[in-house]
Amino acid sequence: MQSSYYSHVIRIVLGIVALAVLGFIGKTVLTPKSFGTYGHYRADAIEEEANIEIRHWTNAPCFACHAYEANLHLYGTHKTISCEFCHGPYADHVTNGKKTGVLPVKKGEDMKILCLRCHNKAIQARPEAVIKTVTMPEHLKDQKVKLTHTCNQCHHVHAPLKYINRDKQIVGMQGDS
Amino acid sequence: MNELHEGARFLIANYIFPNDLHVHWSMMIVLYPYLSGLVDGAFIVAALYYVFGVKSLKPIARFSLIFALAFMFCIALPLLLHLGRPERNINMLLTPSPSSAMAGFGYIYSIAMGLLALIILFIYRPTLVGKVEQSKGYMRLFYRMLTFDSTNLSPEALELDRKIIKFLVAIGIPVATILHGYVGFIFGGVKANPTWSSPLMPVIFLFSACVSGIAGIILAYIAIRTYRRSAIDVNCLKILIHTLSGFFILAFCFEMLEVFSHHYLKSGFHHMVEGLLNGPLYYSFWEWQVGFCSITPLFLLGWLVIFKIKDQLYIILSGVVSFLLLLQVLFMRWNVVIGGQLMSKSARGYTVFHPEWFDKEGIIAVIVVMAIPFFLLFILSKIFPLWVEEEKN
Amino acid sequence: MDNTKPTIDKERRVFIKKVLEGTIAGSLLLVLPMNAGGEKIPEQVAGIRDGEYDLTDHDFAFIVDITRCIGCGSCCVADKKEFDVPDGHYRTWVERYLKDFDGNVYVDSPNGGLDGYHNPRTDIDVNVRDTFFVPKLCNMCKEPPCVQVCPVGATFRTPDGFVLVDHKRCVGCAYCIQACPYSVRFLHPVTKTAQKCTWCYHRVRKGLLPACVNVCPTSARKFGDLKDKTSEVYKILQGPGVFSVLKSDMGTWPALYYKGA
Numbered sequence: 001m002q003s004s005y006y007s008h009v010i011r012i013v014l015g016i017v018a019l020a021v022l023g024f025i026g027k028t029v030l031t032p033k034s035f036g037t038y039g040h041y042r043a044d045a046i047e048e049e050a051n052i053e054i055r056h057w058t059n060a061p062c063f064a065c066h067a068y069e070a071n072l073h074l075y076g077t078h079k080t081i082s083c084e085f086c087h088g089p090y091a092d093h094v095t096n097g098k099k100t101g102v103l104p105v106k107k108g109e110d111m112k113i114l115c116l117r118c119h120n121k122a123i124q125a126r127p128e129a130v131i132k133t134v135t136m137p138e139h140l141k142d143q144k145v146k147l148t149h150t151c152n153q154c155h156h157v158h159a160p161l162k163y164i165n166r167d168k169q170i171v172g173m174q175g176d177s
Numbered sequence: 178m179n180e181l182h183e184g185a186r187f188l189i190a191n192y193i194f195p196n197d198l199h200v201h202w203s204m205m206i207v208l209y210p211y212l213s214g215l216v217d218g219a220f221i222v223a224a225l226y227y228v229f230g231v232k233s234l235k236p237i238a239r240f241s242l243i244f245a246l247a248f249m250f251c252i253a254l255p256l257l258l259h260l261g262r263p264e265r266n267i268n269m270l271l272t273p274s275p276s277s278a279m280a281g282f283g284y285i286y287s288i289a290m291g292l293l294a295l296i297i298l299f300i301y302r303p304t305l306v307g308k309v310e311q312s313k314g315y316m317r318l319f320y321r322m323l324t325f326d327s328t329n330l331s332p333e334a335l336e337l338d339r340k341i342i343k344f345l346v347a348i349g350i351p352v353a354t355i356l357h358g359y360v361g362f363i364f365g366g367v368k369a370n371p372t373w374s375s376p377l378m379p380v381i382f383l384f385s386a387c388v389s390g391i392a393g394i395i396l397a398y399i400a401i402r403t404y405r406r407s408a409i410d411v412n413c414l415k416i417l418i419h420t421l422s423g424f425f426i427l428a429f430c431f432e433m434l435e436v437f438s439h440h441y442l443k444s445g446f447h448h449m450v451e452g453l454l455n456g457p458l459y460y461s462f463w464e465w466q467v468g469f470c471s472i473t474p475l476f477l478l479g480w481l482v483i484f485k486i487k488d489q490l491y492i493i494l495s496g497v498v499s500f501l502l503l504l505q506v507l508f509m510r511w512n513v514v515i516g517g518q519l520m521s522k523s524a525r526g527y528t529v530f531h532p533e534w535f536d537k538e539g540i541i542a543v544i545v546v547m548a549i550p551f552f553l554l555f556i557l558s559k560i561f562p563l564w565v566e567e568e569k570n
Numbered sequence: 571m572d573n574t575k576p577t578i579d580k581e582r583r584v585f586i587k588k589v590l591e592g593t594i595a596g597s598l599l600l601v602l603p604m605n606a607g608g609e610k611i612p613e614q615v616a617g618i619r620d621g622e623y624d625l626t627d628h629d630f631a632f633i634v635d636i637t638r639c640i641g642c643g644s645c646c647v648a649d650k651k652e653f654d655v656p657d658g659h660y661r662t663w664v665e666r667y668l669k670d671f672d673g674n675v676y677v678d679s680p681n682g683g684l685d686g687y688h689n690p691r692t693d694i695d696v697n698v699r700d701t702f703f704v705p706k707l708c709n710m711c712k713e714p715p716c717v718q719v720c721p722v723g724a725t726f727r728t729p730d731g732f733v734l735v736d737h738k739r740c741v742g743c744a745y746c747i748q749a750c751p752y753s754v755r756f757l758h759p760v761t762k763t764a765q766k767c768t769w770c771y772h773r774v775r776k777g778l779l780p781a782c783v784n785v786c787p788t789s790a791r792k793f794g795d796l797k798d799k800t801s802e803v804y805k806i807l808q809g810p811g812v813f814s815v816l817k818s819d820m821g822t823w824p825a826l827y828y829k830g831a
Contacts (some may be wrong), residue, residue: 005334008302008325009341012295023270031271032739038625040274045736046625052772055652056781060612082785085644089651117686118642118787124690124805125666125701126640130788190694192677194706201744201757261762268722268741279745280721309809356807368820369715369751429606522753525677 002130057090059083076159086114086157108150113138115151192519193528200518200530203538205255205509208546210251210360210382211389214506215550216359218390219245220293220349225420227346234417236410241394242297242562247554249290254546256282258537278363281355289349296345298323299338301561306330323560324378357386364513371446372453372517377435381509384428389506392499395556401497401563411488416497420467422478425502429471432509449524457527458516466512470505474498573616611778616798618777625729629796630825631803632780633813634705637830638790641666641703643686645782645791650684652770652781659756660684661767662707662782670696678822684737704831705791707782708733708754708767709781709816709824716755732771737763751820768792 023041037043062083073079084090087103094100106114120126121133137147142149156162219241225231226238257263270287273280298305306328309320327334361382364373396418402409436454439447454462476500481491519527533539615621635807641664649662668676668691676694680687683703714733717725724739727747738814740763747755747764755766770780774793778784783791794801807813807827815824816831 001637003327003329004331005331006337007329008327008334009337011325011327016291027271027819030267035272039730040272040723042736042739045726045734045738046728048736048738049768049771050775054776056609056648056784058614058778058784061610078787080787080789082644082787083650084651085647085785085787089648101728116688118640120688122690123641123687124664124698125703127637130638131640142585145628146673147764190676190678190681195663195679195682196747196753196756198658199756201747259743261744261757262740265722265739265741268724268739272723272739274721274723275720276718277745279743281717282721363745367715367749369749450735518748522751523677525675 018175055089055091055093056082056084061090063093072156072158076156077161080156104139111152112150191526192523193526194386194523195444197521197523198528200528202514203259203530203536204515204516204532204540204543205259205538205546207514208543209252209255209259209509210386210514211254211507211510212248212546212550213357213360214386214389214510215393216245216248216252216289216390216559217383217386217392218388218392219248220353220390221387222351222394222417222420223296224350226343228350231416233410233412233415234268235565236413237298237394238416239300239561239565240398241562242293242300243557243561244294244397244554245390246297247557249293250505250553251546251550253286253395254549258542258546278359278366282459285352285356285359291353292345292352296342298325299342299345303330303335303564304337354383358383364517369522370517370520372450372513372520375435377431378513381428381431381435384424384431385506385509388421388423388428388502391417391424393500394501395421395495396503399499401490407564409492412493414492416493416535418478418481418498421499421502422482425474426480429475432471433467440455445524449520453516453520453527457519457529458479458512461508462512462516466505466508470501470508474501474505477501486536498560526563597768613775613777614779614784615774615777615794616797616801618775623775627797628730630731630774631768631794631796631807632707632710632783632826633803633806633829634825634826635790635792635829636702636704639664639703639705640788640790641683641687642787643683644785644787645705646682646684648781648785649767655765657757659758659765661754663763665704665706666691667700667702667704668696668698669696669700671699672696704828705782706752706754707826708769709752709770709822709826711822711824713821714753714824715749715820715822719745719749721745728771732769732774733766734768734771735764737761740764748808751817751822756768789827806824 016085018126032042032044034043035041058104058140059070059073059082063074069083073081074082087105092101093103118126119133123133126133140147140149143154151157154163222234223238223239223245226234257266260266269280269283273283302324305320305324309317309324309328342467360381361379363376364370364382365375368374395414396416399409439450442465477494480486481494481498486494515530521528534541536542621804643664645662646660646664653661655661660682662682663679664687665679666683666687670676674696676691676696683705687703687706710731710733712731714725714726714727717727718731720726721743722739722741723737724741725733726736727733742757742762742764744757744764747757750766750815752769755764757763757767770778770782773780779793780791783793792802792806794803796804796807811829812831813827813829815827
């Protein structure tokens, strides 16, 4: 028995409707539940971002154990420097209250490069009011020290002016830098 | 902070933002508008016959539709190769963002594909019904599915089919327009990129798409018929060339208008675009896209349209012009997509692009993706005869 | 006494002193299990930790003071370490600007300022009229073009004003990267999804400052809630001072303000 002259059109229309219904069901099932709560996005992503591991813990936890350095640091001119900038993030050192790693301590030439990252006068864009800068090796010449000296031979890294000021007091100069 | 454009004119030192070094939209994104443009242009040719009744185009009307279908099957491929996470592509259908031009891809493509498939199935229904009767086994089942299990070819059925075909092709025109127009808007809607953000962008894309599609049909027609040693209908060719000329003149004018307005307006961003075209893109834009592939075809088309030429020469020249215009559109896509990303958002410098050979978006991949539609065209020609006279057997 | 002292805010000094005084209590931090929630760290952004966090009741702002940036790159280092940012990509970076007497501007950013700036520019030979550093990071636009173009809703603006990326949804199409006028986004080479600075949302939600703000030695970066009238940013934005935003003609309405530009 042959189909009527319009059966193929009916079948096509039914096929399209079936596809649309299946598609709609699929869309409802596969779209994540929290999608659309606040806008066109998955609201759960907000909390997922909020729960990322924190790796830098600020200076407070460092001071909790390293009281000697804390004492020097907080009363010196480097009080605004983050421990974690020179030494690395806290998360590399302590996990769940236990020490899990050793943080690096720069020495020698590496230390000089680290100090000069901020204090190099050769880079002109460093206003005097914000930070004191010097050029090397001119600074060593001005201070009349050996040109092989590294910064920490005169400046205590955690309190850079501590020895300088004390020495000046001893010599009788004004406690100034 | 508004001195960002100062000095951009001079570009004495090149500065790009650190994140601007890498060109993110690579050759696959050049290929996607190219392929979807070919679909569009081929569809326009078919629409000229089926909706606007240009009878001289009858020899290639069906061919254009099959050509469009072969390319339509492949246009998702460059996108899947480009995506960083192609396994998540279903997200485009599940949660398309209403403000994003790119989100249109999922539904627009599905609708356009479905529409084109339906048009072809309706047009070829008599032939396919014949094949149902002639085949056995799985092939018979296959053809029964393609004919929606109806072998009714009575005059009423055919009359209904004729009306439906006309209706489908008519709504196919705006669908095809949106299918490629939205691609132009993907670029035109990016305010951060001065080469792209222009209302002219969707228009330029659409017109050059039509150019590439018609040129593609011409070249494929000549090539296949020459290979088969069959006759080429020069009258049909003439109408195609005339249509091609019209679309190309429009496309070229809009492209040049865009460049000229950047040059004339002379403000910061516009200077950067000029610097781009006269600098990193000098060869690919001025020499290739404009010089070799636009000016030369303009003269060739003028010759073809104005003067009386012997048939044999006409066919050869049509083939040459079509080839040059296919190149032109490819260069245009390259200069817009990749060229547009060479300009850093710092407005102070340009980066470089190095095409890879073996990357998933590399040169080999491009060649393969370009070859697949022709392979598909061959397979489709076994199911849907390309030429009307073949069906009379 | 020392003229290197940056004007550290009173509030910061107060809480640091309080912490030191609580060192004994602090040493209990060793004994008590520290969760990754960071609740044992003193609160740096006021009001976050009292009770339930209300997403709709905050108006965060970030201020960059370019008169105070010394180009040390601490912010870039902290950011890289906090998020394990892949090489060659930058969530934040510091640019150096040079202006000559002819009105030309020269900008550079060697490795995004991650290694600091060790030498003046040797590749150009001009009389320098002015030079300064400009840190760059996500502007957290109030009308973000990146959100507008994302096809799948993988990037969005939260009710508390942060523009974030849903890493489980992103398809890696890179449209948001094209759309950002400030080039703060990049495609992560391993996960192949889009990434950018998040103003350390995970830290702010625990009442901490973003990592870059926390490490900045000269207080060039400031962060706070404008709904908190005692916050630093609220007081600064009341003026005086010249404040601007980047590319204001783009209509993105950034929440990142530049002071001194």
